[in-house]
Amino acid sequence: MKRLFATTFLLLLLSACSSDSEDFNGDETQYQTIYRIPVVVHIVHNGEAVGSGANISYAQIQSQIEVLNEDFRRRIGSNGFNENEAGADTLIEFFLATEDPNGSALEEPGIDRVDGGRSEWPKGFLRNPIETSLKPFTIWDPEKYFNIWTVNFGGFASRDLLGYAQFPDESGLPGLNVDNGPDNTDGIVIGYKYFGSSEKGNFPDMIAPYDLGRTTTHEVGHWLGLRHIWGDGDCTYDDYCLDTPLSAEPSYGCPVDKITCTELEMIENYMDYTDDGCMNVFTLDQMDRMHTVLETCPRRKELVVLAQEPLY
Numbered sequence: 001m002k003r004l005f006a007t008t009f010l011l012l013l014l015s016a017c018s019s020d021s022e023d024f025n026g027d028e029t030q031y032q033t034i035y036r037i038p039v040v041v042h043i044v045h046n047g048e049a050v051g052s053g054a055n056i057s058y059a060q061i062q063s064q065i066e067v068l069n070e071d072f073r074r075r076i077g078s079n080g081f082n083e084n085e086a087g088a089d090t091l092i093e094f095f096l097a098t099e100d101p102n103g104s105a106l107e108e109p110g111i112d113r114v115d116g117g118r119s120e121w122p123k124g125f126l127r128n129p130i131e132t133s134l135k136p137f138t139i140w141d142p143e144k145y146f147n148i149w150t151v152n153f154g155g156f157a158s159r160d161l162l163g164y165a166q167f168p169d170e171s172g173l174p175g176l177n178v179d180n181g182p183d184n185t186d187g188i189v190i191g192y193k194y195f196g197s198s199e200k201g202n203f204p205d206m207i208a209p210y211d212l213g214r215t216t217t218h219e220v221g222h223w224l225g226l227r228h229i230w231g232d233g234d235c236t237y238d239d240y241c242l243d244t245p246l247s248a249e250p251s252y253g254c255p256v257d258k259i260t261c262t263e264l265e266m267i268e269n270y271m272d273y274t275d276d277g278c279m280n281v282f283t284l285d286q287m288d289r290m291h292t293v294l295e296t297c298p299r300r301k302e303l304v305v306l307a308q309e310p311l312y
């Protein structure tokens with residue numbers, strides 16, 4: 001009896017040790033899910049050589065993708081990092097597509113160079129060649145690619161335009177219509193002088209203070225269902241995110257300590273109109289809206305490539 005007891009005890013001890021040891025050395029790493037989105041950039045030019053004028057370089061495109069990933073992932077050590085208590089790593093990333101719509105490898109990943117046959121692209125209510133001709137004729141399958149067009153805006157109505165986006169359809173989110181436009185115009189359009197980051201290369205046509213890639217971060221926010229933080233109205237209008245304080249108007253420049261409603265405004269939010277160097281925050285509620293869009297909406301949910309990343 002004594003012996004048996006001793007053996008049992010030893011076995012228990014062994015098993016306890018072995019279990020401890022397993023816990024210590026075993027794979028306890030936790031993972032988080034990343035939403036990855038394939039991108040094609042249609043570089044619309046007027047016959048310029050690659051790297052000059054509106055026919056922007058591959059390096060300029062890459063610098064923009066880097067900025068998107070820094071901003072959406074709140075990367076430490078980048079302009080996209082913040083220590084705001086409402087600030088989010090949105091777990092959304094972007095990558096340049098490796099194949100064209102026929103399945104052939106792209107010489108320049110994620111790039112489609114288009115000679116648009118004109119030097120300026122107006123976006124007026126009466127004449128709107130971007131929506132009526134450019135996009136429908138150049139778009140790649142919006143269930144396989146997130147389409148971005150870079151153009152030289154121009155004409156009376158778009159002299160000061162930096163970029164614009166098409167909202168997602170059927171999100172069920174407050175503040176968004178069910179239908180926001182045809183399939184064949186889905187995506188965002190950015191002025192080529194505001195696409196990329198002048199901190200990441202020599203891109204002499206870029207114009208400060210909109211030369212750090214935040215026009216695109218802002219438009220991607222719209223494309224993923226975010227409204228402006230001032231709700232496009234006075235203090236009675238909201239952006240449907242509780243963690244972005246109310247604001248009565250857009251902010252320009254970098255006006256710290258600004259209050260137009262009751263609380264300090266979040267002028268550093270990407271969904272305001274402040275200078276590129278002033279912005280560095282997407283909030284947790286904004287992240288939730290974007291995740292809803294990526295899980296729900298046509299031409300969004302089909303795009304997502306899920307990836308697992310160790311959580312440290």
Ligand SMILES: [Zn+2]
Pocket residue numbers: 218222228
């Ligand atoms: Zn906007």
